Structures are given as structure tokens and as C-alpha cells.
Amino acid sequence: MGTEFGTLTAALSALQSERKALEVTGQNIANANTAGYTRQRAVFTAVGGSVVPAMYSKSDGIGSGVQISDVQRLQDAFLEQRANSENGKLFNLQGVQDTMSNIENLFGEPGDAGLQALLSSYWNGWDDVANNPSDASARTALIGTAQSLASGLNTASASLSAQWQSSLESLQSTVQQINTSAANIASLNKAIVAATAAGNAPNDLKDQRDLLIRNLASNIGVSTRVNADGSTDVLLGGSALVSGSYARSLAVAGATAIDQATTTPVAVTWTDTGMTAAATAGKTGAWLSSLNTILPTYSQSLDDVAGQLVSSVNAQQAAGYDLNGNPGGPFFDPAKTTAGSITVSLTDPDLVAASAVAPSGTPPQPSFDGSNAQKMADMSGTGADDLYRQMIVKLGSASQSAQQQVTTQTSVVNQIEQARNSTAGVDLDEEQTNLIAYQQAYNAAARFLSVLDGILDTLINKTLV
Amino acid sequence: MSMRVTQNAIALTMLAGLQSNKQELSDLQLQLSSGRKIRRPSDDPVGTDQAMQYRGELARFQQYQRNGQDGLSWLGTADSALQNGVSLLQRLQVLTTQAANTGASDASSRAAIAEEVKALKQDMFGISNTTYLGRPIFGGTTSNTSAYVQDALGNVTYSGDTGKVNRSVGPNAVVQVNVNASDAFGPTGSDVFSVFDKVISDLSSNPANLTNDIADVIDARKRMSNAQAIEGASYNRITQMNNLAGQHTDTLTGDLSDVENVDTAQAVTQLTMQQVSYQASLAAMSKVLQLSLTDFLR
Numbered sequence: 001m002g003t004e005f006g007t008l009t010a011a012l013s014a015l016q017s018e019r020k021a022l023e024v025t026g027q028n029i030a031n032a033n034t035a036g037y038t039r040q041r042a043v044f045t046a047v048g049g050s051v052v053p054a055m056y057s058k059s060d061g062i063g064s065g066v067q068i069s070d071v072q073r074l075q076d077a078f079l080e081q082r083a084n085s086e087n088g089k090l091f092n093l094q095g096v097q098d099t100m101s102n103i104e105n106l107f108g109e110p111g112d113a114g115l116q117a118l119l120s121s122y123w124n125g126w127d128d129v130a131n132n133p134s135d136a137s138a139r140t141a142l143i144g145t146a147q148s149l150a151s152g153l154n155t156a157s158a159s160l161s162a163q164w165q166s167s168l169e170s171l172q173s174t175v176q177q178i179n180t181s182a183a184n185i186a187s188l189n190k191a192i193v194a195a196t197a198a199g200n201a202p203n204d205l206k207d208q209r210d211l212l213i214r215n216l217a218s219n220i221g222v223s224t225r226v227n228a229d230g231s232t233d234v235l236l237g238g239s240a241l242v243s244g245s246y247a248r249s250l251a252v253a254g255a256t257a258i259d260q261a262t263t264t265p266v267a268v269t270w271t272d273t274g275m276t277a278a279a280t281a282g283k284t285g286a287w288l289s290s291l292n293t294i295l296p297t298y299s300q301s302l303d304d305v306a307g308q309l310v311s312s313v314n315a316q317q318a319a320g321y322d323l324n325g326n327p328g329g330p331f332f333d334p335a336k337t338t339a340g341s342i343t344v345s346l347t348d349p350d351l352v353a354a355s356a357v358a359p360s361g362t363p364p365q366p367s368f369d370g371s372n373a374q375k376m377a378d379m380s381g382t383g384a385d386d387l388y389r390q391m392i393v394k395l396g397s398a399s400q401s402a403q404q405q406v407t408t409q410t411s412v413v414n415q416i417e418q419a420r421n422s423t424a425g426v427d428l429d430e431e432q433t434n435l436i437a438y439q440q441a442y443n444a445a446a447r448f449l450s451v452l453d454g455i456l457d458t459l460i461n462k463t464l465v
Numbered sequence: 466m467s468m469r470v471t472q473n474a475i476a477l478t479m480l481a482g483l484q485s486n487k488q489e490l491s492d493l494q495l496q497l498s499s500g501r502k503i504r505r506p507s508d509d510p511v512g513t514d515q516a517m518q519y520r521g522e523l524a525r526f527q528q529y530q531r532n533g534q535d536g537l538s539w540l541g542t543a544d545s546a547l548q549n550g551v552s553l554l555q556r557l558q559v560l561t562t563q564a565a566n567t568g569a570s571d572a573s574s575r576a577a578i579a580e581e582v583k584a585l586k587q588d589m590f591g592i593s594n595t596t597y598l599g600r601p602i603f604g605g606t607t608s609n610t611s612a613y614v615q616d617a618l619g620n621v622t623y624s625g626d627t628g629k630v631n632r633s634v635g636p637n638a639v640v641q642v643n644v645n646a647s648d649a650f651g652p653t654g655s656d657v658f659s660v661f662d663k664v665i666s667d668l669s670s671n672p673a674n675l676t677n678d679i680a681d682v683i684d685a686r687k688r689m690s691n692a693q694a695i696e697g698a699s700y701n702r703i704t705q706m707n708n709l710a711g712q713h714t715d716t717l718t719g720d721l722s723d724v725e726n727v728d729t730a731q732a733v734t735q736l737t738m739q740q741v742s743y744q745a746s747l748a749a750m751s752k753v754l755q756l757s758l759t760d761f762l763r
Contacts, residue, residue, distance in 0.1 A: 032472070032473065033473070100507070101505070101507070104505040104506055104507060105505065107506075109505075109506060109513065109517065110503060110506070110513055110516040110517050110520060110725060116517055116520060116521060117520070117524075119521075120520070120521055120524035120525070121524070123524075123525075123528075124524060124525075124527075124528040124531075127528045127531070127532055127633065128531075130532075130631075130633070131531075131532055131535045131536075131632065132535075132598060133606075134598075134599065134600055134608070135598065323608075355606070357606060357626075357628055360626065365607070365608050365609070366608050367606040367607070367608065367626065367628055368600060368606045368607060368608050368628075369606040369628050369629075369630075370606075370630070370631070371629075371631060374631065374633050374639075377528070377633065378633070380521065380524075380525055381518075381521045381522065381525060385521055389514065389517045389518070389521075392506050392513060392517060393506065393510055393511075393513055393514045393517075395506055395507075396505070396506025396507045396508075396509075396510035396513045396514075397506075397507075397510040399505075399506065399507035400506075400507040400508075400509075400510055402507075403507060414481060417477070418468075418474055418477070418478065419468070421471060421473060421474045421477065422468045422469045422470065422471070422474060423469070425471040425473050425474060426471060426473070427469065427470070427471040427472060428471075428472050428757060428758065428759070429472075429757065429758040430471075432758045432759065432762065433758070436762075
């Protein structure tokens with residue numbers, strides 16, 4: 001058996017270890033609702049006797065107490081990685097879906113106030129002119145409906161463009177956040193390496209770092225690599241965003257307006273090399289696809305509607321004769337064929353080419369024929385109307401599919417979160433049970449100490465006196 | 466391996482359930498309050514396509530009805546004008562017959578008849594220049610203000626053209642609403658006015674020829690009656706097309722409502738079911754989340 005004083009040390013180690021375990025439990029309870037907190041566990045290790053006997057120092061094999069060898073973070077690294085990558089996907093899909101539903105809101109279809117209604121009333125205006133080619137009020141009303149239609153297209157185009165601008169601003173602020181997170185991760189890495197080298201367990205710093213990495217994953221989609229010194233590298237498409245205590249930064253380059261998006265797409269680049277960074281996941285990926293694909297596509301479709309309208313109406317107008325007997329001039333400004341620029345260039349109601357019949361007689365007299373106006377009215381439901389309807393239906397399907405993808409991905413993320421929570425989350429019932437166990441062990445160790453005290457008292461004060 | 470369950474996990478799962486319940490509730494309430502099933506294209510892309518087609522067609526058919534109404538007014542005006550013209554020619558026939566009956570008419574009574582025939586010609590001239598919304602209905606598509614003009618000598622000539630005035634009253638259904646002047650009043654040179662002129666001149670200088678004139682008058686009257694019949698056929702056709710367009714409009718409105726609007730009974734039932742399930746989740750949540758070991762420790 002060891003010496004009495006040696007046993008005192010063992011009792012002390014028990015008291016200290018149980019107190020340390022109680023501290024860890026207290027920390028867990030305190031952080032039960034802290035975002036990103038990983039529960040910790042004190043790892044008790046029995047302190048054995050020396051297994052290599054020396055001449056005068058032999059262990060009796062019982063050991064000399066207990067120690068807390070480690071405070072473990074109960075985290076599943078694989079689950080963390082998966083949670084990061086699935087979260088990145090979710091934020092990407094949500095971003096795309098947001099853009100889609102914003103575009104849907106902007107068109108207000110199907111309804112009485114959308115562009116389709118404006119197109120219908122424009123074509124009906126031609127019917128009224130066909131019915132009464134000599135009636136100035138029908139012609140004036142037609143020009144009015146045309147102006148409403150043109151400004152409806154202008155407004156829709158301007159709204160798409162405004163949405164593009166606000167998406168660009170969001171991308172810029174997201175990239176700012178990414179840079180800040182990367183810099184913070186780098187400085188946490190430095191602190192963690194130092195603490196680990198000093199033999200401390202920087203668990204709370206690691207929690208903070210994991211939280212930042214999760215943030216990065218939702219913003220741009222990153223993968224991680226754990227180094228032996230305790231630091232974690234953050235990789236973006238194979239290139240290091242954070243490497244140990246060094247962080248690189250990103251910047252936004254490319255188009256600054258929606259009409260440049262197809263020729264010089266918006267890109268996220270590395271500030272140091274100027275190369276394009278692989279940013280296809282997370283919010284950044286969503287902003288990029290909104291900026292480079294989704295918004296320009298619908299803007300182009302809307303331009304096609306406007307272009308079709310201008311060319312078909314102007315061609316039919318040129319085939320007819322106005323109230324002065326002249327061949328019809330352009331109804332819409334032929335140089336402005338985009339949705340953003342389309343303008344009614346015809347202002348004089350007499351210049352609406354309602355007649356398909358050339359003036360006759362001497363002097364030539366214009367005809368009050370209305371068949372050209374009727375041909376115009378018969379374009380209703382074809383051409384521009386058709387293009388517009390196809391665009392809305394395409395938008396609806398794309399938006400619906402984005403919504404469904406978000407729903408699916410949300411349940412995937414929820415499952416992983418649950419699994420993550422199951423491993424790393426604090427359970428208060430468990431902690432309270434631990435509290436009791438540690439408290440009882442502490443009490444017993446104290447009892448052991450008082451027994452030892454009694455032994456020593458007997459030995460020193462009552463023996464051989 | 467069974468999963469380790471923590472209080473937070475329970476709370477989060479229940480919260481997610483409550484959220485989706487509430488989302489469903491709010492969707493149903495929105496549908497009910499707006500009365501619309503499709504509020505945006507993604508609610509039902511196929512339905513949106515249908516709704517937009519129905520809406521476009523609806524606007525078109527409402528316009529066809531407007532076109533038809535306008536055509537009917539035009540034809541109505543023409544109908545009464547031609548009716549008056551036929552009556553005039555009947556009177557002319559009576560007068561010519563009366564004058565041709567030499568036994569019953571002497572020079573002075575023929576002169577009196579000639580005066581009435583001249584007045585009839587003026588009336589016919591008025592009829593030939595009947596206007597609808599300022600346009601001469603027998604002038605084709607002319608931009609002149611009248612279809613026939615009269616010179617100082619009383620000679621009437623046609624100043625209109627042969628253009629057609631059409632109304633589009635249905636898909637590929639174009640109906641001519643004007644009557645060609647030559648169909649109603651006769652071709653230039655041998656039109657109804659030349660018949661009048663002939664009768665007037667024969668009354669004063671060649672009474673023997675009046676018997677031949679009767680045949681011309683009858684021809685002119687038949688021609689005008691015929692024109693009235695053609696115009697009546699157009700009138701019927703437009704009425705029919707308008708009825709069809711009206712029916713189609715009703716059908717389209719029904720179809721559009723089926724696609725776009727909420728079935729209230731169904732939505733209310735769903736809402737009630739959803740409320741029950743929401744209440745159940747709330748009750749379960751309040752029971753489960755209250756449990757804690759703390760309550761049982763001293």
C-alpha cells in the first residue's frame with residue numbers, strides 16, 4: 001500500500017477532478033441554448049502507479065487517484081461537413097427561389113392588371129378603329145391604349161433592372177461578410193494553435209470557429225481541412241480561403257448593369273490573383289445565377305415580346321393607309337425595340353393606318369376602309385401575346401420547381417440538423433443526472449479524506465503517547 | 466442505434482411542425498380571402514397557361530360582341546332606309562301606272578303627278594345619303610360626306626366607292642354590313658334616279674312610253690327589296706354570331722373561374738382540418754416541453 005500522505009493526494013485528486021467535471025456540466029447547462037455550442041465531457045483517467053519498478057520505489061499497483069485527462073467536444077466531424085454542404089445548397093436554392101418569386105410578383109399574372117390585359121385592350125382598340133375608321137375618338141383611344149402598353153413594358157423592364165441592381169448589392173455585401181468571416185477564422189486559428197500548444201483545450205474558440213465556418217458554408221459553400229496543430233483550413237473550390245492564420249479575400253467583378261450581364265458576367269474573384277473563384281454554392285452562387293442567368297433571361301424574353309410587337313405592328317401599319325391617304329408610318333418607334341425603350345411614336349390620330357385601300361380618284365381621296373385595322377386586331381392572341389404567355393408559363397414552372405427543391409432540401413437539412421443536435425446538443429436531463437453523479441462522487445471523496453484524517457489523527461496523536 | 470434526444474431537438478422539431486402547420490393555414494386563409502387559387506404563375510403553371518388563354522380569348526370575344534352590336538346598328542339604319550326606298554318605289558309604280566292609264570289622266574293631272582314624282586326623287590336622294598355616325602351608309606368606304614351628289618340640273622351621280630364595310634364578329638367570321646350602292650340603287654347610268662328622270666320626262670313629253678317605264682320601276686323596286694333581303698341575312702348572321710359569342714363568353718368565364726378561383730366549400734373544409742391539426746400540435750407541444758428532470762429533484 002502507498003503511504004498515508006500519498007493517499008491524501010489521491011483523495012485531493014478525486015475532489016479536484018469531480019469539481020472540474022461539475023464545472024464542465026455547469027458550462028454545458030449554461031450554454032444549452034447557445035447557437036453552435038458543442039457539449040463537452042470531462043474525461044476521467046485513473047492515475048495508475050508506476051508500472052516500471054525502481055530499486056526503492058515500487059508500486060503496489062492500486063494507483064494514486066484520478067485526473068481529468070481531456071475535456072472532449074462531442075462533435076461528429078463528418079456530420080459537421082455534411083451540415084455545411086447541405087446548408088450551402090439550401091441557401092443557394094432559397095436565393096434562386098426568392099429571385100423567381102420576385103419576378104413573378106412583378107408581372108402580376110394571371111390577373112386584370114398585368115401586361116396581358118394591356119395587350120388585349122390594345123388589340124381591342126384596333127377593333128374599334130376598324131368599326132369606325134373615320135372616328136377620331138376611336139383612334140385617339142387606340143393611341144392611349146398603346147401608350148399604356150408601352151409604359152407597362154417599360155415599367156416591367158425597369159423593375160427587372162432594379163431587381164438586378166439590388167441583387168448585385170446583396171452579392172457585394174455577402175462577399176464582404178465572407179471576407180470578414182475568413183479573417184475571423186484566421187485569427188481564431190492562430191489563437192487555437194497557441195492554446196493547443198500550451199496544453200489548454202480551446203473548445204469555446206473551436207465552437208466560434210465552427211459557427212463562422214457554417215456561416216461561410218451558407219454564404220458561399222466551403223469545405224474544410226483539419227490540421228495537426230489544431231487549425232482548420234477553409235477551401236473554396238480547391239483553393240484555400242483560409243490557410244492556418246492567413247486569410248485571402250474575395251471581390252465582385254464584371255457587369256454593373258443588367259444589359260452587360262450576358263457579355264461580361266458578374267464574377268467573384270480572388271483579390272490577390274484576380275482569378276475567378278469557384279462560387280457556385282450558397283447565397284453567393286444564388287446571387288450569381290440570378291445576376292447572370294435568371295434576370296437577364298426574363299429581361300431578354302420581355303425584350304422579345306416588345307420587339308415582336310414593334311415589328312409586327314409597324315409592318316401591318318406600313319401595309320395600310322392613314323386618314324390622309326398616305327402609307328402608314330411606324331406606330332412604335334422602330335429604333336426602340338426593347339421592353340425598356342419601346343415608345344409610341346405616332347401621336348396624330350389621323351396617322352393610324354386603318355385602311356387597306358389606297359386612295360383613288362382625282363384628286364386621290366383616302367378611303368374610310370377599316371380592314372387594315374381589323375388585320376391588326378386579329379393579331380390578338382398570337383405573336384407578342386403568345387411570346388408573353390410562354391414567358392409567364394416558363395417562369396411559373398421554373399419558380400414552382402425551385403420551390404419544390406427548397407422544400408426537399410429543407411427536410412434534408414432538418415434531418416442533418418437533428419442528427420447534429422443529437423450528437424452535439426446539450427440535454428438538460430442528462431446534465432442534471434451528471435450533476436448528481438459528480439456531486440455524490442465529490443461527497444464520497446470528501447468522506448474518504450475525513451477517514452484518512454481520522455487515520456492520521458489516530459496514528460500521530462493517539463499512538464505511543 | 467437509437468438517437469440521443471435533447472430538449473432542444475424536441476423544441477426545434479415541434480417548432481418546424483408548427484411552422485409548416487401555420488404556413489398551410491396562412492395559404493388557405495389567403496386563398497379564401499382573395500378568392501383565388503392561382504395568385505402567381507408558380508401556384509399552378511399549367512393553370513396559369515389556361516387562365517391566360519381564357520383571359521385573352523374572353524377579351525377577344527367581348528370585342529367580337531361589341532363589333533357585332535356596332536354592325537347591327539349599321540344594318541338597322543340601312544334596313545329602315547331601304548324599307549323607305551321600297552315604299553317610295555311602290556308609290557312611284559302606282560303613280561306611273563295611274564299616268565300610263567291615259568283615259569284617267571290628262572295633261573294637267575300628269576303635270577301634278579310629275580310634281581309628286583319629282584318630290585319622290587328628292588326623297589329617294591335623301592334616302593341614298595342616309596348616314597350612320599356621319600358616314601353615308603351606301604357610299605362604300607368613301608371619305609366623302611355623301612354617297613350621291615346632285616348637280617344644279619338635278620342630275621344625281623354616285624360619289625362613293627365600291628369598298629366593303631366589314632365587321633369581325635367571330636374567329637374568321639367577317640360579315641359585310643354595308644349594301645353596295647349598285648345592288649340597292651342600280652348600276653351607274655341605269656340607276657333608280659335615271660328611272661325617276663325617265664318617268665318625269667315621259668310624263669311631260671312622251672306619255673305613251675310610260676307603260677314601258679312601269680317595268681323599269683318594278684325592276685328598281687325588286688332590286689331594292691332584294692338588297693333589303695341580303696342586308697336582313699347579314700343582320701341574322703350577326704345576331705347568331707353574337708349569341709354564339711355570348712354563350713362562348715359565359716363558358717370562358719366559367720372555365721376561367723374553375724381554373725383561377727377557389728372552391729370555397731373545399732377550402733373552408735381544408736381550413737377547418739388544418740386548424741384542428743394546428744391545435745393538436747399546440748397541445749402536444751405544451752405538454753411535452755413542460756417535462757424536465759428539474760421538477761423531480763429536490
